[in-house]
Amino acid sequence: MRPVDDGFSEEAEQHVRDLLAAQPQPPMPDHVRARIQSAIAAEPRPESDRAAGGGRGRWIGFAVAAAVVILAGFLVVPVLRKAEGPTLPLDGTTAQTACPVQPLTYDSKTRYQEAGLPTQARSLIPPGCGSGGAPAAPALAARPAAMAPRLAARVVACVVRVARSAHVMVVDRGYYDNRPAVVAVVEPPLRALAITCRKQSPRLLEDVALQ
Amino acid sequence: MRRRVDSLLVSTYAASSDEELLAAHVAGDSTAFGELARRHSDRLWAVALRTTRNPDDAADAVQDALLSAFRRAHTFRGTAKVSTWLHRIVVNASLDRLRSAKVRRTQPLPEESGDISLSDVRDPIAEHTTRITVLAALDALPTDQRLAITLVDLEGWSVDEAAEILECPPGTVKSRCHRGRARLYAVLRNPEPEAGVRPPGGEG
Structure with missing residues (x-):
């Protein structure tokens, strides 16, 4: 390779940049695009997605989960009995100690109130979760109903849009001050949000720190 | 009731950000990742092609990268933009391809290249x-x-x-x-x- 020209001026560098910028961008060929889309479509859903009950592998997911539960039941039941609070649906074998990386999505219809939001929101946090080791309030006594997968996807997208937070930990559809709303726990920093996910204008109603 | 509540929710991904699409994929939406891949395919392809200098390797690299992103989406923590994250995965996949094809022949400069003007290329x-x-x-x-x-x-x-x-x-x-x-x-x-x-x- 030829050594770099010491006399390479700013003007010359700009010429090269202009020349490069003028190069047309090669589009992905159709056959490559089709091949990749097919590969993505054929890809099994990640384990966590199947656990949520969505996608093509729904029934396979149920069967696999059932088999795992039966095989592992004797080992994990004592542990599960000690565990409190919400867990990923069909994920009972692993969720009792680990903080799930994908959002938990509930449809509890809980009536959240402004004054009690921090406490109510903390009750959604699975044991062991929360940045900085924030102490969680006593977890929900009963597991709330899980949200339907497609609805969950939309609600999580809505929360992400409004919260612009790195990690959505829990989402629960219910009411905030007597109006339909979604309450979410996000981090960092750990906070509780109340959001209306309206079609045209998702809106943040409340944003309170949980630290 | 269900229908009414659903109608309140965002119903389309047309205006969704990359971050929203990835979150939807992680939450179980079966079409969100395909939209994300389609949205970035040309730019990812261009980077892979320039890195590997070979269309077959570029196709393999982009496919490997997107499938990897598909599987690892739940690990995305939002410390960078989704597009940056995807490009990083494609660059790494392309470099892997490049390393595994060390003996690939590089196209020589074409005979007609000659000396060119850097300022006048209207012809x-x-x-x-x-x-x-x-x-x-x-x-x-x-x-x-x-x-x-x-x-x-x-x-x-x-x-x-x-x-x-x-x-x-x-x-x-x-x-x-x-x-x-x-x-x-x-x-x-x-x-x-x-x-x-x-x-x-x-x-x-």
């Missing part, structure tokens, strides 16, 4: 010749310089964004770009195949 034939020459000269650069120039000058990423993709300091990206441009300039001013173009099979 369509001259434009075509210039494009071939520029891309061939780009292909002959060391991989690190080629990648930096591809991201910054061809794809329009900022130096800081390119640094995130390449996982190196911004100063390193600037330096690689500058050295690469200087080499391109030298080659384009006075092309000498034995000096400006890597010999066949020589990635180094």
Whole structure:
């Protein structure tokens, strides 16, 4: 390779940049695009997605989960009995100690109130979760109903849009001050949000720190 | 009731951000990732093609990268933009392909390249010749310089964004770009195949 020209001026560098910028961008060929889309479509859903009950592998997911539960039941039941609070649906074998990386999505219809939001929101946090080791309030006594997968996807997208937070930990559809709303726990920093996910204008109603 | 509540929710991903699409995929939406891949396919392809210098390797690299992103989406923590994250995965997949194809033959500069004017390329034939020459000269650069120039000058990423993709300091990206441009300039001013173009099979 030829050594770099010491006399390479700013003007010359700009010429090269202009020349490069003028190069047309090669589009992905159709056959490559089709091949990749097919590969993505054929890809099994990640384990966590199947656990949520969505996608093509729904029934396979149920069967696999059932088999795992039966095989592992004797080992994990004592542990599960000690565990409190919400867990990923069909994920009972692993969720009792680990903080799930994908959002938990509930449809509890809980009536959240402004004054009690921090406490109510903390009750959604699975044991062991929360940045900085924030102490969680006593977890929900009963597991709330899980949200339907497609609805969950939309609600999580809505929360992400409004919260612009790195990690959505829990989402629960219910009411905030007597109006339909979604309450979410996000981090960092750990906070509780109340959001209306309206079609045209998702809106943040409340944003309170949980630290 | 259900229908009424559903109607309140965002019903389409047409205006969704990349972050929203990825979150939807993680939450179980079976179409969100396909939309994300489609949205970025051309740019990812361009980077892979310039990095690997071979369409077959580029296709493999983009496919590997997107499937990897599909599986690892739940690990995305939002410390970078989704597009940056995808490009980083594609760059790494492309470099893997490049390493596994060390003995690949590099296209030599075309015979008609000749000396070209850097300021006047209005003639369509001259434009075509210039494009071939520029891309061939780009292909002959060391991989690190080629990648930096591809991201910054061809794809329009900022130096800081390119640094995130390449996982190196911004100063390193600037330096690689500058050295690469200087080499391109030298080659384009006075092309000498034995000096400006890597010999066949020589990635180094």
